[in-house]
Amino acid sequence: MLAKFVAYFITGSNSILTDAAESIVNVIAGSFAFYSIYLSTQPRDENHPYGHGKVEFFSAFVEGVLILIAGVIIIFKSAYNLVYPHAVGQLLEGTLIIGITGLINMIVGLYLINVGKDQHSITLQADGRHLLTDTYTSIAIVAGLILIQLTNIIWLDSLLSVLVGFYIVYSGYKLTRGSVGALMDESDFTLVEEVVEVLQKNRHTPWIDVHNLRTQQYGPEFHIDCHVTLPYYFDLNKVHREISQIDELINANGVRKAELFIHADPCLPECCHYCHMSECPVRSEAFKKEITWTAEIVTKNKKHFENELF
Secondary structure, three states, rough: OOOHHHHHHHHHOOHHHHHHHHHHHHHHHHHHHHHHHHHOOOOOOOOOOOOOOHHHHHHHHHHHHHHHHHHHHHHHHHHHHHHHOOOOOHHHHHHHHHHHHHHHHHHHHHHHHHHHHHHOOOHHHHHHHHHHHHHHHHHHHHHHHHHHHOOOOOHHHHHHHHHHHHHHHHHHHHHEEEEEEEHHOEEEEEEHHHHHHHHHHHHOOOEEEEEEEEEEOOEEEEEEEEEEEEEEOOOOOHHHHHHHHHHHHHHHHHHOOOOEEEEEEEHHHHHHHHHHOOOOOOOHHHHHOOOOOOOOHHOOOOOOHHHHHH
8 A cells, every 4th residue: 555655655656556546444344354264263252142243234235335435536536637627647666666566466365265265264355356356447447558658648547437437336235245245145155055966966765855054154164954754653752863964064075164944844745756775665656756956956945746846
């Protein structure tokens, strides 16, 4: 941030000021992200039985809003200078400074995204993407400054700044939209597909049906709940054993560790068509066809009877 403001003061370039202003947002958002990550790692307590992880979504929301505000201010400031241009100088030095800061932001941004994916931290990923946005901004500004030096068309500086401002607004919108969706417990379809793939590949004969599968993320912690249809004549110990095996299977083979809440449903005669229990003492219909579990099927809140599938 300091380097970019030095570049602005020696050049007077409006596009460099745009990049420097966005760096202020980087510092503020990074500080807030630092605190939110610290808070999200705190253990559960009586007031927060699901942990403190959702603060990460709020952090990403604040970062997105700050980016939006910065983008709007940049657009208005640059539009004014497009109408009333002013002279710029020492563009070569300014170009070099912006190019170096862009390279540093790219390295740090990619590192944050990789760590964020490994640790399932939306805050780290959001901050990394923000830095990559800053990198793209710097690349565009460097290209524009080179063009200005070659053509000596000064108003290109403000035009470039306006275009960069719109890109910053778009980036802020995407980040805000994602964080609001997470705060409202928007389903993570990637996680659903991971869970369904594990269940389908390792399904046990008594697992007649899976439905109403939902996921929630609380920072790095994931919560999955679903309904599993089991033979109605299983005693409580056997039901508990089957449910525990599902939990162990997902956490042993899934990409992410998760806490599961599984509701056991008793089977009905309508389930016989797709039930694999060949030795079932109460079967009323012959087996016809297995249901291939997919994300679309298991997220429905109902058992899958014959008239819905065949």
